[in-house]
Amino acid sequence: MEKAKNILTIRRLTWAVLVLAGLLTLTAVGLLVSRMNRTHVGPSDTSCETVVVVAPGDTLGKLLSAQGISARDIDAIAKMLRKDAGVSTLRADNDKIEFVRASDDAPVTRMILRPGPWRVVELTCDDAGTWRCAAHDIERDTRAVYRAGEIRDGDSFYLAGSRAGIPAGILADVYDLLAFEMDFERDIRAGQRFSVLYEENFHDGAKIDNGHVIAVWFEALRGNVKMYRFRKSDGTIGYYDENGNGAIKSLKRTPINNARITSSFNLRRKHPVLGFTRAHKGVDFRASTGTPIPSAGAGRVVARGFNKGHGNYVKIRHNGSYETLYAHMSRFAKGVGVGTNVRQGQTIGYVGSTGMSTGPHLHYEIIKNGKHVNPMTVKLPAISNLGTGDKDRFLKYRALIDDANSQLKDNPNLFIQL
Numbered sequence: 309m310e311k312a313k314n315i316l317t318i319r320r321l322t323w324a325v326l327v328l329a330g331l332l333t334l335t336a337v338g339l340l341v342s343r344m345n346r347t348h349v350g351p352s353d354t355s356c357e358t359v360v361v362v363a364p365g366d367t368l369g370k371l372l373s374a375q376g377i378s379a380r381d382i383d384a385i386a387k388m389l390r391k392d393a394g395v396s397t398l399r400a401d402n403d404k405i406e407f408v409r410a411s412d413d414a415p416v417t418r419m420i421l422r423p424g425p426w427r428v429v430e431l432t433c434d435d436a437g438t439w440r441c442a443a444h445d446i447e448r449d450t451r452a453v454y455r456a457g458e459i460r461d462g463d464s465f466y467l468a469g470s471r472a473g474i475p476a477g478i479l480a481d482v483y484d485l486l487a488f489e490m491d492f493e494r495d496i497r498a499g500q501r502f503s504v505l506y507e508e509n510f511h512d513g514a515k516i517d518n519g520h521v522i523a524v525w526f527e528a529l530r531g532n533v534k535m536y537r538f539r540k541s542d543g544t545i546g547y548y549d550e551n552g553n554g555a556i557k558s559l560k561r562t563p564i565n566n567a568r569i570t571s572s573f574n575l576r577r578k579h580p581v582l583g584f585t586r587a588h589k590g591v592d593f594r595a596s597t598g599t600p601i602p603s604a605g606a607g608r609v610v611a612r613g614f615n616k617g618h619g620n621y622v623k624i625r626h627n628g629s630y631e632t633l634y635a636h637m638s639r640f641a642k643g644v645g646v647g648t649n650v651r652q653g654q655t656i657g658y659v660g661s662t663g664m665s666t667g668p669h670l671h672y673e674i675i676k677n678g679k680h681v682n683p684m685t686v687k688l689p690a691i692s693n694l695g696t697g698d699k700d701r702f703l704k705y706r707a708l709i710d711d712a713n714s715q716l717k718d719n720p721n722l723f724i725q726l
C-alpha cells in the first residue's frame with residue numbers, strides 16, 4: 309500500500325505543502341541549470357545522433373537499412389525487439405528512433421526506441437558486431453492533483469469539469485465511473501459541487517501525461533457519490549464507494565455517455581407513433597445515426613434481429629437475472645451475433661431509427677427476472693466487493709484520501725507527491 313504510506317507522510321500538510329512549493333521552485337531552478345550544462349558537457353560530445361520519426365508506410369527494415377544496417381542485423385534486431393522488448397510494430401507519427409554513431413561516417417552502434425512515454429528500448433552493438441537489446445521503464449514522478457468545480461445553470465458536467473481545469477481524458481474517466489451511479493442528463497443541477505483527485509506523471513520536472521483517477525466526489529441528487537481507486541491484496545485494482553462496495557456495477561444505467569434522455573420509462577405513455585397509451589418499457593437516448601452503442605455490461609448475445617416495433621435490436625443476457633435490450637439500430641456491429649460473448653463497453657451496434665421510431669435514438673431496456681424495470685432507478689448489483697481484510701485496509705486508505713482531499717481543498721494549487 310505504497311500510496312497510503314506516502315500520503316501518511318503529509319499528515320501535517322499545512323507546512324508540508326509550503327515545503328513542496330519551495331521544493332518545486334528549487335527543482336525548476338535546478339532543472340534550468342542542468343539543462344544549460346547538458347548542451348555542452350558529456351562523454352558523447354563527439355558522437356553523432358540522428359533522430360528519425362516513424363512516418364506512415366515506414367517499416368523497421370526500411371528505416372534501419374537507410375541507416376546502413378545490414379539485412380542480417382535487421383533480422384536479428386527485429387527478433388530481439390519482439391522477444392526482449394515486446395515491440396512488434398512501429399506507430400507512425402508517434403515513435404522515434406535515435407541512431408548513434410561514433411562519427412558522421414561511422415556505422416550505427418546504438419539505437420534508442422521509445423515505444424511509449426514510459427519505456428525505453430536500447431540496442432547496442434559490441435566490437436564483435438553483435439547486437440544486444442535492453443528495455444527499461446522510465447522512472448516517473450507521480451503527483452496527486454486536486455480539482456474542484458461547481459455546476460452552473462445550463463452546464464453539462466463536461467463544461468463545468470473543463471472550467472475546473474480537469475483534463476478531458478480524466479473527465480471522460482470520471483464520467484464513465486459516475487455513469488454507474490448517476491444519470492448525467494437528469495441528475496445535474498446548478499449548485500452541485502464535485503472534486504477529483506487524479507495523478508499527473510512527470511519526468512525530469514516536465515509533465516508527460518495524466519495517470520489514473522484516484523478519487524471522485526460528487527454531490528448528486530440521491531446523495532453524495534464517492535469513489536476511490538484501491539488495490540486489493542491480490543493485486544487487482546478497482547473503484548469502491550465509501551463503504552468498500554464495488555463502484556463498477558454489473559450494468560450501466562446509461563450505455564451511451566452524454567446522451568440526452570428523450571423519453572423515460574413509463575408504463576402508461578402515449579405512444580408517439582401509435583398515438584394511444586402504450587407502456588414505454590425502456591429509456592430513449594437521443595443520439596445521431598451511427599453512434600456506437602456499447603453493451604451495458606458483460607454478457608452473451610441471446611437475440612439479434614428485426615421486429616416491427618424495435619426495428620433492428622440486440623438482446624444481451626448478463627447473468628441469471630438481468631438482460632438488456634437495444635433497439636432501433638441502423639446496423640449491427642461486425643462479429644456480434646447470437647451466442648457472441650461481449651464485454652462491458654463493447655460496441656454491439658449503431659444508433660438508427662429502424663422500427664417504430666420518430667427519429668434516431670437508442671431505446672434501452674433492462675429486464676430483471678423477465679420483468680421490465682426502470683434503468684434509471686433499478687438497484688444494480690456491484691460486481692466486486694471487498695473481503696474483510698481488504699475492507700479494513702480500504703477504510704484506512706479512504707480516511708487518508710479524504711484527509712488529503714480536504715487539505716488540498718484549502719490549497720488547490722498544490723499537489724501531493726506519491
Ligand SMILES: [Zn+2]
Pocket residue numbers: 571588590591592670671672
Ligand atoms: Zn423507446
